[in-house]
Amino acid sequence: MRSKTVTRTFINEISPHIDMPINKLALVRYKTIDSCLQNRFRKWTLEDLMEACSDALYEYEGMTKGISRRTIQLDIQNMRSEKLGYNAPIIVTDKKFYSYEDKGYSITNSPLTQQDLGTLVEVLDVLKQFKGFGYFQELTGMVTRLEDKLYTHQHKGKSYIDFEKNELLKGLQHIDLLHKAIINKKTVDILYQSFKAASAQNITFYPYLLKEYRNRWFILGCNKRTKATMILALDRIEQFKELRSEKYMKPDFDVATYFDDVIGVSKMPNQEPQLIVCKISKEHAPYIITKPIHASQQIIRGEKDGTVFSIHVIWNFELERELLGFGEQLQVLAPRRIQGKLRARMKRAVAAYESEKKE
Structure with missing residues (x-):
């Protein structure tokens, strides 16, 4: 979902330079009609859809002029057709109520059209020009996602990249x-x-x-x-x-x-970062070296049995979880107060397992 959002945002930003097939107002109407027809708890007449579209255009664009009956009829016709690639299964019951024949249908789930693919190829060509520049490093992941998506659609094959995602995430x-x-x-x-x-x-x-x-x-x-x-x-x-x-x-x-001195998002007002010194075992040191825990990470010295490094960050729950995730392979050397907090948490964890064993 996130890659789709980024793509839509980028295309909207460059739309003055691309001959887009649908104007902005029409997109608002299509999206509104789609939302209405997904609502199976209400029957939708043409007048209901006209009113919903008028309300949406007022909310998003500040337009007070109503939508004509003819406009909504043409919108439904376009959504049903292959012109936009929607092929929406819109049916009419009792000669006046509009709905989707397929209860799970939405235009947001429709596949990319050839015109969409062509536009995305053009966008990709533009994005690729910036991939090598330091200021645009964040675009690299997005470009790779788009390339993989295009390959999947054009070749009707499997995707060969599995990006981290959570389909059940709310909000x-x-x-x-x-x-x-x-x-x-x-x-x-x-x-x-x-x-x-x-x-x-x-x-x-x-x-x-x-x-x-x-x-x-x-x-x-x-x-x-x-x-x-x-x-x-x-x-x-x-x-x-x-x-x-x-x-x-x-x-x-x-x-x-604001988040430069934080791992995660937990930060109290006026909380100051502190220098935290850790030692990672020789076996796990490459993971820390190749993927630093934080941008402030510095390698202090290498030792026979591991590597000593430091980070300058605010102490919070996310950092505790990050460090505890290395288990016995990582030891906090300083400050002593933080060392003591982690030691106490590990003891409670061991006690919980011991208690379960007795039961």
């Missing part, structure tokens, strides 16, 4: 709208249910940055009521809406570097 539907809120500097009202809270709460929130960590997405921003910087997990957001009348407050810190 991904919020990414696009939150991204727009950040770009347009809009305040939002978020209904948020944390793991620790007994019930969901409404938060008036100024969004600043979307952050991904281990296939989970988070939003960095500020709570209007407490004025505190917060990091919210998208999978805990039940719903949110834009507060058009609420003034947006800009961040008083550098958002781009």
Whole structure:
């Protein structure tokens, strides 16, 4: 899903330079009709679809002019045809109610058309020109994903790359709208249910940055009521809406570097990074050397039985989990307080296993 989102965003950005087959307003209508017809708990007349499309165009584009009956009829005709590659199985029952014959159908699940493939090939050619530049290293993974996707569709064969993904992850539907809120500097009202809270709460929130960590997405921003910087997990957001009348407050810190001294996303206000010195066994040292735990990692010295290295980061739960993941192969040498915390956690883990053995 993420690669599709990135692709759509990039194509939208370069659309003035590409002869796109569908205009933006039509896409909004198609998406709205698609969402309506997926809703099997309601019967949709042509008038209902006209009203839904008018509401969507007002919400996204600020358009107050209504949609004509003829426009929606042409949209349905286009969605049914091969022109757009949708071939949508739209049927009419009782001569007035529209629905999908296939309950699981959606235009978002339709395969890429030859025109889509041609456009993506052009986009890939552009992206490949930047792959070698340091500032565009983050494009490398996206280009590889697109190349693999194109190969799969063009050759009707298997994909030979298996990217890390989590198909059951919640909250991904919020990414696009939150991204727009950040770009347009809009305040939002978020209904948020944390793991620790007994019930969901409404938060008036100024969004600043979307952050991904281990296939989970988070939003960095500020709570209007407490004025505190917060990091919210998208999978805990039940719903949110834009507060058009609420003034947006800009961040008083550098958002781009906020996570530079952190592994993961947990960070308390005014928390300072510290130098953590570790020793990794000789057997596992190559894993640390070839894939540093953090950008601040420095190799201090090599020893007969392992390698001593340091990282300069904030101590948090994610870092503890990262270091404990190496088990007996890694030892924290300093600071002693952190060494003691990890030792205590390991003792509790051993005690839990010993207790289970006795039972």
